[in-house]
Amino acid sequence: MPAIDHKQLVAALLPAVLTAGAIEMRHYREGCAVESKADASPVTAADREAEAVLVAAIAAAAPGIPIVAEEEVAAGRIPALGSEFFLVDPLDGTREFIAQRGEFTVNIALVRNGAPVFGIVYAPACDELYVTLAPDVAAMAKVAPREGPVTLDEIGLTPIRTRTPDPKALVALVSRSHATPETEALLAQFAIASRTNAGSSLKFCAIARGAADIYPRMGPTMAWDTAAGHAVLAAAGGSVTTLDGKPLRYGNSMATLCNPNFIAWGTPQPLAPRI
The missing domain is CATH 3.40.190.80 (D-Maltodextrin-Binding Protein; domain 2)
Structure with missing residues (x-):
């Protein structure tokens, strides 16, 4: 498998991620009907509309790599999977979305040989974007939902690291x-x-x-x-x-x-x- 160019992939998917966030925030402000899936979990039009934008962007950026998307799976559309595939949750935290708590995210990951090797998490109600820029580099930015072209330079990513925990606190x-x-x-x-x-x-x-x-x-x-x-x-x-x-x-x-x-x-x- 070719090496992942994290920055290139983030740049290619960023407009779709921010657009998905804009779609979700429109429904968040205006309200939308809530349905129950077969597993009794909730789903809304925001989930489905955001997912369509994300899946199309991933297919264009990484043609040929299977995409497992939550609402596609719920509809019975499950691709054949190999050792590499994308995972998409267009609206993680639907219960928080419905309850107007703001703690919901757009999730995209690339899995290789069982390990998540690339990720984007976007919280549109918090204007928080988190991405992987290399296998050992993560970064975040404050960026509001928007539609249209956007570059990594515009959003000003800042590297982040975990802290050394105090096992007593x-x-x-x-x-x-x-x-x-x-x-x-x-x-x-x-x-x-x-x-x-x-x-x-x-x-x-x-x-x-x-x-x-x-x-x-x-x-x-x-x-x-x-x-x-x-x-x-x-x-x-x-x-x-x-x-x-x-x-x-x-x-x-x-x-x-x-x-x-x-x-x-x-x-x-x-x-x-x-x-």
Whole structure:
């Protein structure tokens, strides 16, 4: 496989990402009907319209690479997958979107041989963009949703890194909409000084920019929910592991695109519990 030119790929996809954000913010302000999918999760016109823009842009920028997009999958349109494919969640955090909380994101990831090697996360209500610029370089920018051409130079990306955690005073992030007793039991194994509830893949990005240390997720997620944030966090110096400390991997079948329970860390390796 050819090496990934991260900057070139970010530049090619950026207009579509910001356009998807603009579409979502229009629906966010005006309101839109909410439907339930077969798995009882919510979906809106904002999800579908944003996804169409993103899928078209990815197909043009990287022809021939399969694209697994959440709403396409929900409609039964699932491509044959090999060792390389894109994952798209056009609106991660639909519950936060519906509740007018603003913590929702546009997610694009490229997976190679089970690992997320490229990622874009955009939070249009927060004007926050996170991208990978190299395997070990992540960056962010404050950029409002917009339609039309845009360049990387215009948005002023700034590199981000995870911080060195204090194992006696960790900062934890917890899913706002999916807290569980199992999450509480896991966090009890560590010295947590403070915790914040948050939605969508912004939790990965907060750790990536050094604002938190640990995010456990004990409950069902899909690869398109996590891979983009995972890629950004890994490029910033962090990691995502299963509960036994092994790297979280993404398989190339629908069955293996269902994530196990995992923990996102602000360190390359998992931290040792205190008990």
